[in-house]
Amino acid sequence: MKQRTPWTATLVAALALTAAGCGSASGPGNSSGGSSDKLVVWDWKSGDAKAAGYVQKAKADFAKKHPGVNVEFVAQPFDQYYTLLGAAIQSGKGPDVILFNGGGQIRDRADALAPLDSYVADDKQRLAGWDAFTKDGKIFAEPVTLQGHPIYYNKDLYQKAGLNPDAPARTWDDFVKNCGAVTQKTGAKCFSLGNKEGIGIQFWLSALGSAVLTPQEYDDWIAGKRNWSSPDVKKIFELWKQAGDSGLNTDGANSTAMFNDAFAAFNSGKAANIIGLMSDVGHWKDFAEFLTPEKVGVMQAPLVNPAAKPSLAYDGGIGYAVAKWTKDPKVASDLVRSLTSTDALKAFYLDGGAIASDTTIDTAEGGPAVKTIVSAVKTGKPALHVALSSKTIDLMGRLSQQLLSGSITVDEVLQQLAASDKTG
Amino acid sequence: MTAHSLSSVDPVTAGSTGGIAAPRPAAPPARRNRRGSRAERLAPLVLLAPAVLIIVGLRLWPLVLGINFSFTGDGDRDGMMVGFDNYLTLLGDPLFRTALRNVGLLVLLLPVAVAIPGLLATFIFLKVPGHRVYRGVYFFPAVLSPVIVGAIFNLLLAFDGPLNALLGGLGIGPVDWLGDPDVAIFAVVGVHVWATFGMALVVFLAGFATLDSSLLDAAKVDGASLPQTIWHVIVPSLSRTIQFVFVTTMIGMLTSMFGLVYVMTSGGPEGSTYLPEYYVWIQQGQMNQPALASAASTALFLIMLVVGLAQIGILRRAGKED
Numbered sequence: 001m002k003q004r005t006p007w008t009a010t011l012v013a014a015l016a017l018t019a020a021g022c023g024s025a026s027g028p029g030n031s032s033g034g035s036s037d038k039l040v041v042w043d044w045k046s047g048d049a050k051a052a053g054y055v056q057k058a059k060a061d062f063a064k065k066h067p068g069v070n071v072e073f074v075a076q077p078f079d080q081y082y083t084l085l086g087a088a089i090q091s092g093k094g095p096d097v098i099l100f101n102g103g104g105q106i107r108d109r110a111d112a113l114a115p116l117d118s119y120v121a122d123d124k125q126r127l128a129g130w131d132a133f134t135k136d137g138k139i140f141a142e143p144v145t146l147q148g149h150p151i152y153y154n155k156d157l158y159q160k161a162g163l164n165p166d167a168p169a170r171t172w173d174d175f176v177k178n179c180g181a182v183t184q185k186t187g188a189k190c191f192s193l194g195n196k197e198g199i200g201i202q203f204w205l206s207a208l209g210s211a212v213l214t215p216q217e218y219d220d221w222i223a224g225k226r227n228w229s230s231p232d233v234k235k236i237f238e239l240w241k242q243a244g245d246s247g248l249n250t251d252g253a254n255s256t257a258m259f260n261d262a263f264a265a266f267n268s269g270k271a272a273n274i275i276g277l278m279s280d281v282g283h284w285k286d287f288a289e290f291l292t293p294e295k296v297g298v299m300q301a302p303l304v305n306p307a308a309k310p311s312l313a314y315d316g317g318i319g320y321a322v323a324k325w326t327k328d329p330k331v332a333s334d335l336v337r338s339l340t341s342t343d344a345l346k347a348f349y350l351d352g353g354a355i356a357s358d359t360t361i362d363t364a365e366g367g368p369a370v371k372t373i374v375s376a377v378k379t380g381k382p383a384l385h386v387a388l389s390s391k392t393i394d395l396m397g398r399l400s401q402q403l404l405s406g407s408i409t410v411d412e413v414l415q416q417l418a419a420s421d422k423t424g
Numbered sequence: 425m426t427a428h429s430l431s432s433v434d435p436v437t438a439g440s441t442g443g444i445a446a447p448r449p450a451a452p453p454a455r456r457n458r459r460g461s462r463a464e465r466l467a468p469l470v471l472l473a474p475a476v477l478i479i480v481g482l483r484l485w486p487l488v489l490g491i492n493f494s495f496t497g498d499g500d501r502d503g504m505m506v507g508f509d510n511y512l513t514l515l516g517d518p519l520f521r522t523a524l525r526n527v528g529l530l531v532l533l534l535p536v537a538v539a540i541p542g543l544l545a546t547f548i549f550l551k552v553p554g555h556r557v558y559r560g561v562y563f564f565p566a567v568l569s570p571v572i573v574g575a576i577f578n579l580l581l582a583f584d585g586p587l588n589a590l591l592g593g594l595g596i597g598p599v600d601w602l603g604d605p606d607v608a609i610f611a612v613v614g615v616h617v618w619a620t621f622g623m624a625l626v627v628f629l630a631g632f633a634t635l636d637s638s639l640l641d642a643a644k645v646d647g648a649s650l651p652q653t654i655w656h657v658i659v660p661s662l663s664r665t666i667q668f669v670f671v672t673t674m675i676g677m678l679t680s681m682f683g684l685v686y687v688m689t690s691g692g693p694e695g696s697t698y699l700p701e702y703y704v705w706i707q708q709g710q711m712n713q714p715a716l717a718s719a720a721s722t723a724l725f726l727i728m729l730v731v732g733l734a735q736i737g738i739l740r741r742a743g744k745e746d
Contacts, residue, residue, distance in 0.1 A: 080709070082709050082710065082712070083705070083708055083709030086708060086709060086712060086714055090714060108499075108712045109712060111502075196602075196603070196689070196690060196692060196693070197690045197692070198692065251583045251584060251598075252582065252583020252584065252598075252600050252603050253603070254600065254603035254604075254692065254693040254694075255581075255582065255583055255600050255601070255602035255603030255604075255608075255689075255693065256582075256583070256603075261582075390710060390711055390712070391711055394706075394710070394711070397692075398692065398694050398695045401603075401605075401692055401693045401694045402694050405603075405604070405605065405693065405694070407605070407694070
């Protein structure tokens with residue numbers, strides 16, 4: 001026991017030293033990443049067999065521009081991606097080109113990235129979805145895919161219920177009425193919902209927002225002027241609660257994972273509708289194993305507020321950015337441009353089914369869902385939840401679970417969200 | 425090992441500072457053996473250096489860096505000293521308070537987690553029919569990774585899963601095991617106990633091996649019932665084993681439930697299954713607040729230190745009783 005004294009003393013000394021404070025552990029972050037003849041790319045896509053063709057096309061395109069520069073793709077596991085990236089950013093060195101999700105994930109880390117405005121001007125017209133990669137007017141990444149929240153529906157179930165599968169409801173009341181018919185005839189629920197991670201509410205907010213908020217309210221929200229006490233905003237959360245209370249959702253939503261249990265329930269016909277995604281997972285091509293493309297429809301958000309103008313909610317989904325510590329930002333941004341070349345993106349669309357950011361790609365063979373989505377991109381607007389900080393989104397997830405379990409009121413939810421949104 | 429090594433350095437340092445306040449060269453009386461004594465003095469240091477360097481370089485120094493980092497800011501204040509701001513944020517964060525409350529709950533559930541393997545080991549020791557099979561079966565989950573265990577129980581405990589189907593057959597309404605904030609934490613802890621009690625069971629069985637069988641025979645002769653035998657003979661003889669299992673189970677509960685929480689509930693529903701570890705991970709990886717995460721891990725470290733020291737104290741006192 002006497003032997004432990006030096007230990008304890010060391011520990012106390014260490015703590016004292018720390019409390020006194022002697023600089024940051026993160027350091028100034030000035031060291032550089034890869035050498036100039038080698039570029040390191042971090043992503044969570046290149047290991048996927050569906051992305052092999054895409055990576056190959058992009059590499060070939062880049063090799064034409066810079067034959068002497070090696071490109072190394074390092075596929076990280078997505079679960080750990082931002083944890084690993086955070087460590088790299090803290091140490092001020094790491095990959096030269098980095099894949100990001102649009103919105104909060106890239107904006108929170110924009111300090112570590114080089115603005116690309118001067119390099120990507122030629123691509124501005126060809127690609128869509130820039131907003132999600134823009135902070136304070138500066139572009140930090142080129143969009144690869146578009147990510148958004150179409151409402152998919154199972155045409156088979158609609159047909160079985162005696163409804164016209166090619167004319168989905170235009171208003172919320174009709175939509176709920178149709179759901180009642182589907183449930184009565186087929187036993188399938190209205191929405192397949194997975195809210196275990198709190199993702200369900202994000203999809204809900206963004207898919208239905210344009211059918212509830214007036215265009216002015218919508219644009220204000222995106223611009224950062226969010227009025228959490230407006231009756232229309234409140235309506236979105238009330239509908240969420242009502243859908244839960246009136247049994248529109250699949251059972252046990254709070255313990256069902258959106259990926260992939262909720263999508264599996266939609267696939268297997270347990271629910272007639274699902275708010276899904278456009279790219280990566282949970283989209284039309286993902287359903288194809290059980291629901292062939294012609295059986296999957298996409299409907300416009302059913303109108304709740306007559307003053308609203310429903311539109312597709314989408315943003316840039318994923319995009320490549322350039323780290324600020326890279327030796328030659330010009331070369332790195334050329335790689336980013338290769339990664340978003342039309343040929344590469346076309347391969348990504350064909351192999352993975354993602355809706356690519358390149359609006360010139362021909363998607364005619366994709367089936368009715370893709371056709372509806374692509375035609376809606378032109379009039380689409382940024383998704384509401386993407387404008388929120390990751391902290392507010394996390395809180396919203398937990399509050400949405402409380403709304404479903406009935407342990408909180410809509411007013412309390414709005415109050416807490418408003419407070420969180422204010423502090424960012 | 426370090427405790428031992430540091431203590432053996434003591435005489436050396438005492439020797440060099442304890443004498444007359446002389447500069448580097450050794451004091452006159454030692455002149456004859458100077459070369460020999462210097463080598464003797466240096467040898468332990470040289471021999472210890474690798475171990476000490478590894479511990480200081482790979483353990484203590486990162487620990488100090490981490491603690492130091494917890495006093496800096498995130499985002500715009502990256503690298504700036506912010507004093508105890510992060511710790512105040514932690515105290516004000518209902519999620520972190522939930523995480524701490526859950527730690528308290530784990531401590532309260534500890535006796536249950538120890539009693540289960542203890543009782544089962546007793547049955548095996550008393551050679552209930554089929555005890556050999558049970559020994560293997562009970563240990564089996566201990567070799568599964570938490571991710572696999574979590575995935576299995578995700579299926580079993582799903583709202584439309586087999587357990588609820590069984591309950592439905594008995595006329596009991598379905599329970600949302602992982603979706604009800606009042607139930608979920610117990611479900612996760614229950615699964616954790618299920619997955620890990622095999623290890624404690626083995627320790628108990630080892631303890632039983634040292635049990636004096638004449639005591640048991642004497643109890644049998646005296647006509648003691650099974651509960652009486654357990655309470656008056658087995659439990660007192662195994663007190664050290666029980667304490668050891670208490671310590672290891674506690675450490676297991678506090679440090680290795682991340683996998684289960686991650687797979688089974690993702691901290692939900694409503695944040696009710698947050699544990700400090702999970703909080704650290706979320707703040708660092710999802711919220712991009714490494715300094716706040718650092719503060720949370722320092723807090724977790726302090727909790728572990730207190731719990732660990734308390735338990736070592738208990739163990740030592742038990743050792744004295746022997």
